[in-house]
Amino acid sequence: MRTGRRIRIRVVTPGPLTETPAARYVWAAARLALGWIFAWAFVDKLFGLGFATPAGKAWVDGVGPTEGFLANAPKGPFAGVYNALAGAAWADWLFMIGLAGIGAALLLGVGMRIAAASGALLLVLMWTAVLPPENNPFMDDHLIYAILLVGLALVKAGDTLGLGRWWSETRLVKRFPILK
Secondary structure, three states, X not given: OOOOOOOOOOOOOOOOHHHOHHHHHHHHXXXXXXXXXXHHHHHHHHHOOOOOOOOOOOHHHOOOOOHHHHHHOOEHHHHHHHHHHOOOHHHHHHHHHHHHHHHHHHHHOOOHHHHHHHHHHHHHHHHHHEOOOOOOOOOOHXXXXXXXXXXXXXXXXXXXXXXXXXXXOXXXXXXXXXXX
């Protein structure tokens, strides 16, 4: 016997985990941390603050930021290529502009697509300079950071604790979406 009552079933589809507030803040923290790594590398190599770059061996002292690493660290199949680039002015400028630009973009949360692509490329190139890695036959932190950069761009990590949402609404970015 029918009573006339209808049973309503409501199907709830959960949103992606990357859209939860906790996930957004974790991705934002990862973005800020990686941004600091790139920005700090730029500042240290520019001024020789005594961390990775000793005092007196900074770019402002006339020492090329690529000189020490590319002259001494490369090993493996690409060592000769990287040794030849050590201290080249164009390589120094590209490297420093890359560090500064990637660091600034990540810290501000703008230009995440370009920052992720260029940062991942830089990290993979640095990985190829030290093949095989010291503590693992294949994987090292350069590849992990490169993967993380791509993830940051995919989840729009610049929108949380950054200027990404505002940046994506500018006329320039609407005209050239690659700048998101």
